[in-house]
Amino acid sequence: MSNLAVLFDLDGTLLDRDSSLLLFAQDQYDRFPELRIAERDVFIRRFIELDQHGYVWKDKVYQQLLVELSISALEWPVMLDDYLRHFPGHCVAFPGLSETLSRLKQQGARLALVSNGFGQFQYDNLKALGVEHLFDAILISEWEAVRKPDPAIFHRALDKLGVSAENAWFIGDHPDNDIRAARAAGLKTVWKRSGQFEAPPEADAVIGDLTELLEVILPADL
CATH class of the missing domain: 3.40.50.1000 (HAD superfamily/HAD-like)
Structure with a gap:
């Protein structure tokens, strides 16, 4: 053959990818104390919604997410870099x-x-x-x-x-x-x-x- x-x-x-992204979002929230200005479930749910099954790249996702949730202690490039480095560790x-x-x-x-x-x-x-x-x-x-x-x-x-x-x-x-x-x-x-x-x-x-x-x-x- x-x-x-x-x-x-x-x-x-x-x-x-859906299961992988959920695991990553949960982990990212837990690792960044600055994110706790928002409720954990709210951050995770909105992150997944904005991601649109991967068809919106994370620079746009994080820019909108941080503004929506009034998280000013973090810059979106920091979050994007964290995504690039840590997402593979959650792949299912x-x-x-x-x-x-x-x-x-x-x-x-x-x-x-x-x-x-x-x-x-x-x-x-x-x-x-x-x-x-x-x-x-x-x-x-x-x-x-x-x-x-x-x-x-x-x-x-x-x-x-x-x-x-x-x-x-x-x-x-x-x-x-x-x-x-x-x-x-x-x-x-x-x-x-x-x-x-x-x-x-x-x-x-x-x-x-x-x-x-x-x-x-x-x-x-x-």
């Missing part, structure tokens, strides 16, 4: 991540990560999940100077893997950036269920748990 490629999104697909993988990737590798599949975001930050998050060594290629939009849904980033990943689009799958949670974009680039797609989005009808398959991916991609006799 060396001609099989499986490409993955990171946030919301491999990384349980979705169940079955390591087992699923390992099984795909055992069957000869070539694996790639294709993620939007800041290069070192996303790579540190991947490392925190303990599976970076299983990937044959890692493409992050900042490092690649191209981002999903541009088909160029999918084609670049396939070039690195040496596999054609017709023999490749893409697994992600975003209907546009992942599913529709990957299909437009010629890949088959699997949508990982998300509480944030409706299921895209364009997906070739839908999974709720990563282990279900093996039944979709691997032949039944393996």
